[in-house]
Amino acid sequence: MRKHPSKAVRDRAVKVLAGQVAPERKKVVESYQSVLDLKSDAGRGKAAFKKACATCHKLEDVGVQVGADLLAALRNKTSEALLIDVLDPSREVDPRFLAYEVTTTRGRVLTGIIAAETASSVTLKRGEGAEDTVLRSQIDKVESTGKSLMPEGLEMQLSKQELADLIAYLLKVGGAR
Numbered sequence: 001m002r003k004h005p006s007k008a009v010r011d012r013a014v015k016v017l018a019g020q021v022a023p024e025r026k027k028v029v030e031s032y033q034s035v036l037d038l039k040s041d042a043g044r045g046k047a048a049f050k051k052a053c054a055t056c057h058k059l060e061d062v063g064v065q066v067g068a069d070l071l072a073a074l075r076n077k078t079s080e081a082l083l084i085d086v087l088d089p090s091r092e093v094d095p096r097f098l099a100y101e102v103t104t105t106r107g108r109v110l111t112g113i114i115a116a117e118t119a120s121s122v123t124l125k126r127g128e129g130a131e132d133t134v135l136r137s138q139i140d141k142v143e144s145t146g147k148s149l150m151p152e153g154l155e156m157q158l159s160k161q162e163l164a165d166l167i168a169y170l171l172k173v174g175g176a177r
Contacts, residue, residue, distance in 0.1 A: 011095055025088035028155055032087055036079050038164035045169025048162040052154055055127040059173050064129040066113070067097055067150055074174025082167045089150035099145040100124065104138050113149050 046062070054063030057070050077085075084091060102110045102122060110132045112124030122142060123133040126149070158166065 025091065025152060029084055029087045032083060032155060032160065032163065035160050035164045035167070036083060038161060040161075040164040040168035042165070042169040042172040044162070045165035045167070045172075048158055048166040049169055051162070052157045052166070056150065059170075064127075066125055066127060066129055068094060070170070071174070074170055077171070077174055079167050079171060082170055083163075086154055086163065086166070087152075089152060090147040093148045097149055099147055099149040101141075101143055101145060102132075102134055102139055103141040104134060105140045106138070107140075110134065111145070111149075 046060070049057075049059060050062055056066040057063050057068070058065040059070050097113055099111055100114055102124060104110070110124055112126035112132065114122060115125035115131060116123040116133075119136070121133050121135050122139065123131055125131050155163065
């Protein structure tokens with residue numbers, strides 16, 4: 001349903017299926033619960049943010065705004081919710097940040113969020129704010145991946161301590177206590 005030709009059906013499927021949890025991501029989140037008990041440091045967390053998140057998120061003048069506005073998203077977040085958001089980014093996805101694949105008539109495949117659409121073109125935005133604009137006459141297919149543009153597997157880039165520090169930093173910037 002998430003790949004249905006009708007945009008209305010795809011959008012509805014995303015909303016209806018938003019609560020479903022991918023089994024492999026659920027296992028990762030469960031195996032990282034101990035992160036929440038580690039002594040953390042928001043200062044080191046800012047460095048972890050720069051390392052793993054700044055290509056698509058911007059906080060405190062660090063990074064590039066591609067994904068969700070974190071200041072708005074961080075309000076009322078708990079450490080548990082942030083752990084899930086980081087490790088299972090496709091569990092709940094705002095439709096504005098769904099990744100799309102555009103296949104050109106020459107077979108080139110581009111991925112990103114749809115940043116702009118006109119009668120003659122589609123513009124995809126990806127990490128570091130890079131954009132690809134493709135003329136509709138050169139598009140063979142456009143389809144949603146049904147997943148967030150935020151990649152899965154950040155646990156491979158961050159140690160458990162870095163993840164604990166990142167969560168502390170996000171909570172601090174978001175105003176949580």
